[in-house]
Amino acid sequence: MSSCSWDCVRLVAFDVDGTLVEHDGSLVIWQLLHQRFVGDDEVNRLRYRDYLDGRLSYAEWVRLDVEGWRDGGATRASIEQVIREHLRLVPGAREVIGELHRRGYTLAIVSGTLDLVLDVLFPDHPFHHVFTNRISFDDAGAIAGWQATPFDMDGKAEALRALALQLGIAHHQIAFVGDHTNDCSALKLVGCPVAYDPKHDSVRALARTVLPRGGLRGLLDLLPARAPAAH
Ligand SMILES: [Mg+2]
Structure with missing residues (x-):
């Protein structure tokens, strides 16, 4: 096991859903878009089970989901509306990201x-490096394509x-902040390794x-200002 010293951290990496972004009922964007454009989010549970059992690849899972939203009439504007109405940053997220930026991470x-x-x-796109799933839209705002990330689950590491x-x-x-089992490899x-509001004992154990729910600002007590780089 590597030794951990907070003052030697250079890179701070974050999960998003459940870590920087929250929902009143702990749903994530995939479930919310199923509810809005497919009718319910039961497919999420079924496809996750198929993925874990090896019957569905991650990329196939993303394809089925995004095609379902597209066929349900999803557009850039309506997806953005779901995000604005149902998701928000966790308390202190903006402050923590801004301050870590200022501290040189x-x-x-x-x-x-x-x-x-x-x-x-x-x-304001405050992150230096971003690995997520991506959706592209045509000029009218309809879903035109997507790119499944190879960097979820074991891919996070x-x-x-x-x-x-x-x-x-x-x-x-590296410090990594996550909340769920898909963060375990990282x-x-x-x-x-930092758990924020962990949803599973395996996350807590690693x-x-x-940090408790609402306690993301605790990161600022762990990560000191870095000495300015020599010019
Ligand atoms: Mg998460």
Whole structure:
């Protein structure tokens, strides 16, 4: 196990749904879009089960979901409306991201969310590196295509390995903040694993620090201002 020292962290990476973004009933964007454009979110449970059983690949799962929304009439505007009406940043998210930016950290998103969630809730795009699922739209706003992320579930650790290589840092210089079982590969890899409002015991068990729901600002007590780089 790598040794964790908060003052050697260079990269702080975040999950999105349940970590930076919340919903009153703990639903995520996929479930909300199923409810809005398919009628209910039962398909989410069934497809997740098929994925875990190896009957459905992640990319196929994304394709089925996005095609269902497209056939249900989803447009960029109506998806953005669902996000605005049902999702919000967790308390302190904007302040924490802004302050970590000022303190000199490289900030990343490694998430199975949709890029539109970040576009709507972080319109200033404060992250240096973003790995999410992506949807593209035509000029009329209809869904024209999508790109499934290879960096969800076990792929989250792959994204962080690649970023560490690109940035020239070691895995113990990464802090990752997540809430659910799809974050476990990332939490296992990094030197400073943080659970925010963990939804499963396995997430809690992997974390060096557990932040309660509403307590994201606790990150600022852990991560000091970094010394300015030499010019
Ligand atoms: Mg999550």
